[in-house]
Every structure is written in structure tokens, then in C-alpha cells.
Amino acid sequence: MNVITCIKRVPSTETNIRVGPDSKSLDTTGVEYILSPFDEIALEEALRVKEKLGTGDVTAITVGTPDAATTLRTCLAMGADKAVHIKDADAYKRDPFAVASALASVIKTMPYNLILCGKQAVDDDNGQVGAMLARLLNIPFISLITKLEISGTNAVIQREISGGYEVLEVTLPAVLTAQKGLNEPRYPSLKGIMGAKKKPLEEKTATFDSDTIETVKMEYPPSRPAGRVVGKGVEAVPELVKLLREESKII
Amino acid sequence: MQPILVFVEQANGQIKRTSLEAVSEARRQADIIKTEVIALIIAEKAETFVKDAGSYGANKFLAVEGADFKEYLTAAYTRAVLAAVSKVNPIAVLFSATPNGKDLAASVGAELKISVIQDCITLGYDNGAFIARRPIYAGKSIITVKALKSPALVTLRPKIFQLGVANNQAPSVEKLAVSLTADDKRVKLKEVVQSRQKKIELTEADIIVSGGRGMKAPENFKVIEELAGVLNAAVGASRAAVDSGWRPHTDQVGQTGKTVCPTLYVACGISGAIQHLAGMSSSKCIVAINKDPDAPIFKVANYGVVGDLFEVVPALCNELKKG
Ligand SMILES: Cc1cc2nc3c(=O)[nH]c(=O)nc-3n(C[C@H](O)[C@H](O)[C@H](O)COP(=O)(O)OP(=O)(O)OC[C@H]3O[C@@H](n4cnc5c(N)ncnc54)[C@H](O)[C@@H]3O)c2cc1C
Ligand SMILES: Nc1ncnc2c1ncn2[C@@H]1O[C@H](COP(=O)(O)O)[C@@H](O)[C@H]1O
Numbered sequence: 001m002n003v004i005t006c007i008k009r010v011p012s013t014e015t016n017i018r019v020g021p022d023s024k025s026l027d028t029t030g031v032e033y034i035l036s037p038f039d040e041i042a043l044e045e046a047l048r049v050k051e052k053l054g055t056g057d058v059t060a061i062t063v064g065t066p067d068a069a070t071t072l073r074t075c076l077a078m079g080a081d082k083a084v085h086i087k088d089a090d091a092y093k094r095d096p097f098a099v100a101s102a103l104a105s106v107i108k109t110m111p112y113n114l115i116l117c118g119k120q121a122v123d124d125d126n127g128q129v130g131a132m133l134a135r136l137l138n139i140p141f142i143s144l145i146t147k148l149e150i151s152g153t154n155a156v157i158q159r160e161i162s163g164g165y166e167v168l169e170v171t172l173p174a175v176l177t178a179q180k181g182l183n184e185p186r187y188p189s190l191k192g193i194m195g196a197k198k199k200p201l202e203e204k205t206a207t208f209d210s211d212t213i214e215t216v217k218m219e220y221p222p223s224r225p226a227g228r229v230v231g232k233g234v235e236a237v238p239e240l241v242k243l244l245r246e247e248s249k250i251i
Numbered sequence: 252m253q254p255i256l257v258f259v260e261q262a263n264g265q266i267k268r269t270s271l272e273a274v275s276e277a278r279r280q281a282d283i284i285k286t287e288v289i290a291l292i293i294a295e296k297a298e299t300f301v302k303d304a305g306s307y308g309a310n311k312f313l314a315v316e317g318a319d320f321k322e323y324l325t326a327a328y329t330r331a332v333l334a335a336v337s338k339v340n341p342i343a344v345l346f347s348a349t350p351n352g353k354d355l356a357a358s359v360g361a362e363l364k365i366s367v368i369q370d371c372i373t374l375g376y377d378n379g380a381f382i383a384r385r386p387i388y389a390g391k392s393i394i395t396v397k398a399l400k401s402p403a404l405v406t407l408r409p410k411i412f413q414l415g416v417a418n419n420q421a422p423s424v425e426k427l428a429v430s431l432t433a434d435d436k437r438v439k440l441k442e443v444v445q446s447r448q449k450k451i452e453l454t455e456a457d458i459i460v461s462g463g464r465g466m467k468a469p470e471n472f473k474v475i476e477e478l479a480g481v482l483n484a485a486v487g488a489s490r491a492a493v494d495s496g497w498r499p500h501t502d503q504v505g506q507t508g509k510t511v512c513p514t515l516y517v518a519c520g521i522s523g524a525i526q527h528l529a530g531m532s533s534s535k536c537i538v539a540i541n542k543d544p545d546a547p548i549f550k551v552a553n554y555g556v557v558g559d560l561f562e563v564v565p566a567l568c569n570e571l572k573k574g
Pocket of ligand 2: 008036042063096116118119124
């Protein structure tokens with residue numbers, strides 16, 4: 001079974017987001033980058049599928065700026081067999097359709113039985129590249145998966161829904177997006193990190209569709225009033241309730 | 252002017268409140284640009300939902316019906332939305348930013364070759380283009396995005412857009428026949444499993460009470476559940492509580508959990524890490540109960556109480572019950 005995992009390099013979740021000088025994009029000075037957490041879960045699942053079935057390759061693919069190669073190496077260190085880098089200086093300014101179609105154009109030339117994405121990339125929080133990719137490849141799509149069982153070309157999947165989950169069945173290939181709860185991603189081992197340097201990382205180019213949506217401004221959320229401590233311990237409780245009732249009129 | 256099309260989502264025999272919010276917002280936009288609102292309902296039997304909805308300003312309902320549309324499945328619903336789009340040639344298609352709404356919008360977007368503006372918190376029309384604002388980095392920043400192509404594809408975040416007034420006039424319903432291909436039926440729904448207690452959905456809750464590592468053990472969450480019961484609130488958790496196995500993953504609030512914006516968020520034994528704050532800082536009022544006066548959660552709390560949650564939370568329950 002050949003599994004492709006679509007991964008994105010994103011600012012660490014610790015980042016204090018600052019607006020850049022163009023007032024439209026992130027100020028990247030001093031920002032540290034990570035493999036997007038849901039993509040980490042997707043990759044972990046790909047590795048588990050391969051380990052369980054004992055055959056096939058796991059490939060990590062990204063549409064990324066040149067420095068995304070570092071993130072692909074992290075994927076190789078976790079255990080991916082190969083990496084594909086669709087290199088593009090403007091990768092993180094492209095809109096989701098442009099990214100999805102570039103991914104689709106390259107994936108079409110690769111062998112695959114399963115494609116795993118994250119539920120969303122934690123920078124733009126779009127949650128749409130996976131669904132678009134499935135449609136562009138004309139294969140089935142299931143989002144928010146929390147359990148995956150494969151036998152032969154058949155997959156039985158649990159998908160998170162409001163207040164519970166649903167069980168879905170599909171014949172592979174398909175695009176699935178990983179939700180938290182699917183697995184606990186492993187850390188790269190020292191051996192994995194050493195081995196990653198020797199694994200193949202292929203560079204590709206793609207033509208990008210022009211953007212259909214455009215970011216015209218980036219700003220900070222409205223600031224909250226400075227925090228206020230009502231008091232200490234149980235003695236503060238009557239005052240708290242009074243404030244909730246009379247000042248903020250919430251209850 | 253071309254109409255605005257709104258996808259109306261149903262679940263458990265009812266139209267979702269967030270879809271009514273979307274219809275209401277479509278009405279407001281339609282009044283500005285002087286056009287009609289067409290609501291699209293996809294269900295096994297659509298008629299009942301139309302009646303329930305009142306109209307909230309929809310001029311007309313389009314109904315796609317049949318056994319194939321009983322439950323949400325991305326491919327079948329995508330086919331239905333595409334049929335509606337080619338029938339009415341809308342200037343914009345609005346969805347609720349629910350999990351299904353977002354999938355559906357993206358899937359439709361791929362066919363139309365148009366990116367979706369997801370999770371919008373405001374919508375406007377300026378110089379011939381729809382413009383929307385949406386949070387990114389889990390709310391650490393807000394961007395303004397312009398739709399360069401028509402139709403604009405927009406999903407609206409639940410609980411942000413005001414509900415209009417239902418006029419209880421049943422608008423006209425036109426049935427739209429949609430036939431599915433074999434490819435549209437490749438995913439089969441086997442089973443729907445709902446948790447036994449009827450839980451309030453975090454993203455749609457008016458009040459949330461959350462517990463963190465300070466809860467110390469899973470059984471201690473009964474303190475939180477009791478407070479949630481008194482307040483008719485949903486229960487949330489920090490990642491530390493989820494990763495400890497005390498609470499299900501679905502309860503996690505934060506950058507890699509749910510982004511929530513209730514009127515009241517009560518954080519108990521939660522320090523206020525940046526990833527947690529990202530998911531809940533847009534709550535209208537934040538109450539923090541923590542024994543560490545230097546916990547960062549106090550920086551965003553409208554009302555903080557420094558103290559042991561195992562004393563403060565039960566006292567709060569009692570005080571609230573006094574009425
Ligand atoms: C990639 C990534 C993504 C993440 N995503 C999320 C996310 O989505 N959501 C999230 O929440 N976290 C997330 N985190 C984790 C985050 O960094 C914090 O580790 C986590 O939020 C801490 O949870 P906590 O506040 O419950 O625990 P702690 O930070 O340990 O805080 C516990 C608090 O409880 C207080 N306390 C203890 N006992 C009592 C008592 N008896 N009475 C009152 N107060 C008491 C303590 O003073 C302390 O402030 C993420 C981290 C990473 C790296
Ligand atoms: N630039 C990219 N390169 C590769 N995969 C991506 C990229 N952007 C998004 N994805 C994939 O699509 C998922 C959803 O991303 P998004 O729609 O941007 O929230 C991510 O979790 C990745 O799996």
C-alpha cells in the first residue's frame with residue numbers, strides 16, 4: 001500500500017503572531033516553524049498503515065518555500081520513505097485552490113492507494129485543501145477521521161460528528177483528513193534522524209492557478225480589557241456572581 | 252442582480268440554528284445589493300424543514316430530496332449544490348462553517364475552481380466584490396479577504412451572525428431533481444453513534460466550563476459537570492486534561508482543538524497557555540479560577556478568582572443555586 005501524506009510547514013503554535021510591514025501578511029522575523037500538528041497525525045497514521053500491512057511506501061509531499069525541505073526531513077526522520085517538494089517561493093501566499101491543484105497535478109504522476117491530510121493547517125486554518133484534492137483527483141473524501149481500519153482495498157473509518165461519530169466505509173484510494181484522537185504521533189528517533197539524510201527528497205515544479213481570493217489586510221483581534229482579579233478563595237464567590245449578574249448581565 | 256444561495260443544513264430532524272443565521276445574513280446582504288435569497292435544502296424529505304424554518308428572509312427554497320440525501324455525504328451533497336449553482340447562477344453561496352459546511356464548500360470550490368473564504372466573522376460587499384473577515388492562527392490574527400471570482404464561496408462561523416426575524420411565511424418551494432453517478436456513492440454510511448448523554452456542542456454553546464490539569468483526576472470533573480449543569484453549559488478541557496486521558500479529544504479547546512466564542516467561558520485549573528488562549532480568547536466574558544495568582548489566564552480573565560478550585564467551584568454552584 002502506497003500512502004501519500006500532504007504536509008505543511010507552519011509557524012510554531014507558540015508564536016506570538018505579529019503583523020508584517022505590508023499589513024497583509026505575517027512578520028516572519030524570529031518565527032520558528034513546525035510540521036503542522038494535524039499533518040503530524042496524518043503522517044503517523046500513514047506509517048502505522050505501512051507497518052501493519054508490511055508493504056509499500058510512505059511519501060510526504062509539500063507545496064512549500066525552499067526552507068520547507070527541513071520539514072520534509074522531519075517527516076523522513078519520523079519514518080517516511082520519500083519526500084516530494086513542490087518548490088515555490090510564494091507557496092504560503094497562494095490560495096487553497098492553487099495549492100490543491102498543484103498537489104493534484106504532481107500526485108497524478110505518482111502511485112498511491114491512500115492520501116492522508118491534516119484536518120486543517122494551523123496557520124490559515126482553512127480546512128479545504130484535502131476536500132479539494134479529492135475532488136480534483138476524482139476519488140472519495142472523508143474528513144475528521146478518528147479511526148482507520150484497512151483490509152485489502154476496503155477502509156472502515158470513524159468520523160467525528162457533533163455529539164458522537166459515524167462509521168463510513170470506502171474502497172480505496174481516497175483522501176482522508178486526520179483529526180486529533182486518531183493516534184499519538186511518534187517522535188523521530190536518533191536513528192531516524194541520521195537515516196533521513198540519506199532518503200530521497202525529490203524537487204518538483206508546478207504551474208499555479210491564479211488566486212481566486214485575496215488577502216487585503218491582516219490585523220490583530222480586538223484587545224481584551226486588562227484582566228481583573230475579583231478576590232481570593234470562596235470569599236470572592238458572592239462578588240463574582242454579583243458581577244456576572246449585574247455588571248456583565250450574563251446570568 | 253444574481254441571487255445569493257444559502258445551503259441550509261439539517262440534523263436530527265431540525266434545521267441547524269447556524270443555518271438560520273446564514274439565511275439571516277444572506278438577507279441582510281441581499282437587501283444591500285438588491286437581490287433575492289434562495290435557500291437550498293438537501294434532505295430525504297425537505298418540505299418539513301422549510302416549514303420549521305419560517306423564512307428568515309429567504310425568497311424561495313430549492314429542495315433536493317431522496318433517500319440518497321438522508322445523511323450528509325460529501326460527494327452526494329456536492330452534486331446537489333452544483334446543480335443548484337448551475338440553476339440559479341448565484342453571485343455568492345453561503346454555508347455555515349460547521350464541519351460538514353466547510354467540507355462541502357471546499358468540495359464545491361474544487362469543481363468551480365474557486366477557493367472558499369472559510370469561517371468568516373463579518374461579510375460585506377464593496378465595489379462589486381464580497382469581502383469577509385476571518386480569524387487565522389486560531390484567532391491570534393484576523394484577515395480581510397476579497398473574493399475575486401463569482402460566485403463567492405463563503406462559510407460563516409456559528410454564533411457570530413445575528414438571527415433575523417422569522418416571518419413564518421412559508422416561501423415557495425421548488426424541487427430540484429439531482430441524479431447521482433456511481434462515483435457520487437463511493438462512501439457508504441454504516442452507522443451513526445451518538446454519545447448517550449445529550450451533550451451541548453462546544454462550538455455552539457452559550458456557556459462553557461472547562462477544566463485543566465488542575466483537576467488532577469478524571470473523577471474530579473464531576474465538580475465541573477455540576478457547575479455546567481447549573482449554568483446549562485457545555486464542558487470543555489485543556490489539552491493537558493485530554494492528553495492525560497481524563498476527557499475525550501472532542502472536548503479540547505485551543506489551537507489544535509475547538510475554537511469557541513461563548514458568552515461565558517469558565518476556566519478551572521487551566522494555566523492559560525498560548526495555544527489554549529488562542530481557542531477561547533474571543534469569548535465575551537472569561538472567568539478564571541486558579542490557585543496561582545501569576546497564571547497567564549488571569550491576563551485575559553474579566554473576573555479572576557485566586558484559589559483552590561475544589562473549594563471555589565462548589566461554592567460558586569451553591570451561590571448560583573441561591574438564585
Ligand atoms: C503543538 C501544540 C498544540 C497545542 N494545542 C493546545 C490546545 O489546542 N489546547 C490546549 O489547551 N493546549 C494546547 N497545547 C498545550 C499547551 O501548551 C499547554 O501545555 C496546556 O494548555 C496546559 O494545560 P493546563 O493549563 O490544563 O495545564 P497546566 O499548564 O499544567 O496548568 C494547570 C493549572 O492548574 C492550576 N491548579 C492546579 N491545582 C489547582 C487547584 N486545586 N485549584 C486551582 N487551580 C489549580 C495551576 O496553578 C496551573 O495554572 C498545545 C501544545 C502544543 C505544543
Ligand atoms: N502547502 C501545502 N502543501 C502540502 N499540503 C498542504 C499544504 N497546505 C495544506 N495542505 C494539506 O491540506 C490540509 C488542510 O490544509 P488547509 O486547507 O490549508 O487548512 C493540511 O493539513 C495538509 O495536509
